[in-house]
Amino acid sequence: MPRYEMPEESRAKEAVYQMISDELMLDANPRLNLASFVTTWMEPECNQLILHSINKNFVDANEYPITTDLHNRCVNMIARLFNVPLGDSEDAVGVGTIGSSEAIMLAGLAFKRRWQDKMKAQNKPYDKPNIVTGSNVQVCWKKFAKYFEIELKEVKLGDGNYVMDPEQAVEMVDENTICVAAILGSTLNGEFEDVRLLNERLMKKNKKTGWGTEIHVDAASGGFIAPFLYPDLEWDFRLPLVKSINVSGHKYGLVYAGVGWVVWRSKDHLPQDFAFHINYLGADQLTFTLNFSKSSSQIIAQYYQLVRLGFQGYRSIMKKCQENAMALKEALERTGRFDIVSKDNGVPLVAFSLKDRRRHDEFEVSERLRRFGWIVPAYTMPPDAQHVTVLRAVVRCDFSRPLAEKLVDDVQAVLQELDALPSRCPSGGRNEQWERR
């Protein structure tokens, strides 16, 4: 198959289909990819809707008004799920994105602009904006900071504490802080950060300083879990300092990769000049996303899920995921070989470390599990907990109990194999950074 140059002649479509399909057999099976939070199964009816709309460019709002309306309905439903303070038929302020990366960049840009405007009005310098967040943040925050020239002030983790400490975060806030970003569902161990405590402490500081520092909640994973499993947990717009929230439709929103959502508390929190009015294909159109042309399929799929499942449906699914996660956790504990690093409350996943790392480490367990078809990643924690390595299995909606039991069987088989082998690393293990330049 040609690799670097375009072939001169055409080839028969059946042949090309076969060749590509065959080569792709060597990719891992997405359903066994326990590394990812991103949805890997949807109902056939939804697949049908996806295929029907695969040739619709979402951005052509004037040409596809229904699709655009479905998008707006999703924004409204999700905003209300997050307790946005709006009347029953008032339109929420938000937008569909490709994923939480784009959502976070839009939210961050809004904070940056509002902060700049505030500093300009006060005749203060506005060239050194910063964001406060935990060092457990997902890489998109670091990208945002680097690409949009904002300093990232990271609250370091501690042993046994793998999320941002609200007290330390508030301490780090200064006049140049455009917002504090809290995570609902840390990538590392699924934990929910204490947004309520952060809000409380920040309100107190704001009173003293008069800076009016605000909060953004990165609920990429947690946004479609907390409302169903922990409705009393105050983490969203119920807290007055929370001005914007992002969630991945393609994680627990239960849609395939390619959809995220960002909602703002009100239109005051979205700078007016971010909204571009353009004469697009002959009609006035509003656009303020980073991406422009894109598929309509995932947006329609998201609406399908919201309407098909409803509140009870999502709750039912999240409960099952949590039950399966507990079952997996208990089975792993029963082997006597692992410490559980994840919490029970949070994103349904199990993060676990070897009790004894002297002869073999988590990376080896991960490698050997691949041979059974499982993808269970291993990684070291970010600073200052780099000496901790974990394996992490995410429980998605399509990870059933039988699969969980099979996984534990295979983990035990792997341990047995490793026990029989000489140690690979005399010093006790690799130390791969969570992130390196």
Add this chain to the structure above:
Amino acid sequence: MALSHAQSESDSQIPCTFASRYVRTALPRYQLPNHSIPKEAAFQIINDELMLDGNPRLNLASFVTTWMEPECDKLIMASINKNYVDMDEYPVTTELQNRCVNIIAHLFNAPLNESETAVGVVTVGSSEAIMLAGLAFKRRWQNKMKAKGKPFDKPNIVTGANVQVCWEKFARYFEVELKEVKLREGYYVMDPEKAVEMADENTICVAAILGSTLNGEFEDVKLLNDLLLKKNAETGWDTPIHVDAASGGFIAPFLYPELEWDFRLPLVKSINVSGHKYGLVYAGIGWVIWRSKDDLPEELVFHINYLGADQPTFTLNFSKGSSQVIAQYYQLIRLGFQGYKCIMENCRENAEVLKTELERTGRFNIVSKDRGVPLVAFSLKDRSRHDEFEVSDYLRRFGWIVPSYTMPPDAQHVTVLRVVIREDFCRTLAERLVLDIKKVLHELDSLPSKFLVIAAGGKAAEEEAGAGDGVIRLKKREVEIQREITDAWKKFVIAHKTKGVC
């Protein structure tokens, strides 16, 4: 599995969705409904509402691909659940992306050795591609100015006023000034001479478009390159060029191979192209290619330990579907150079046929050039009684979406209708379109001028009609005017009475 427990009780008992209670209630708009509904009902109701969207194949407004072969659709659905960013888990998909990058880089004559790998990345579209390219230019320029001890707080980009909105977004979001070369009547692209004149020490790059959105024209990148080389030699500023080949990148190499617009020109450092336009893939894919690694600052590239393996990433988006990448590779291999060439030649020919037929009506001026993106942009010769917006409106009734719009400054008095010829727009459809346009003109001819009606009442409508465009407004007595309006609307209503069954 967990999902099966989300069924509502009566799932298995419904004989037919339309017999069920689910079609008696409207779908929710503002609030997540409390209960689930059966999947058949969800599918049917949403599917049915979507019938009221325009037909993508008749959307002649868009450059974006609306048809692919069934074999490709199969590949797309088979990979719909693969998250592209999991590169370690899906190494073959990642490899296909790399092959596409290399194939496209070679198509653009990137100066690469035999076994050298190209520098480029897949994006969601040209917007993301342009932002990445712009970011690279901005960073390189900042580093250059810092090294010289000069201020680096006021970067700017020079481009034509015909640029697509993503350049304006880039400028606003990344805090770069946009210096636009204004258009003029008869010249609807960026003038290279003026562009070079506008370039100053703070210019991070000059962006040329290969395939202007408005009229499909290719800007003269070679002339721009030559003039800019000269200026650089005088000033020592080393201003580079970016080519926005969103549409043209998959046309020029096949139809105009001698046209020098790509990496053959030394100042061109990066190029973007939309895979979802003439790359012949559905919406959701673009490409950006850099001349060499030196043109992409390493400090912008993230190496992350994602899901347990090292991954270099330079994109704005992270998780996204894999389907479009696989579909792009399918097209490149399935069609090959000859296949793409045949398709572009067909498009060009169909555009030519459409243009000729429109000219033959005697009612239109053709605004687009023959050379460029296969499209036809045309204006009414006589705009005194009706304008292009009305033609566009009336065409909708036949199912066609043909947009009309005014040119950007300084040519705002010019309005055009534009038909884009995509791969799936055959000769038969072209002939039908002309037939329908003639019908529309015939209808409009029999109606009173919308401008007379406007003159009789309504300042707002008058503004919309555009002052100073040579519209004749007759003075009449009030009664006469009122009678005329009433008669006209009566005729209008009768003529447009619904033909459907209520």
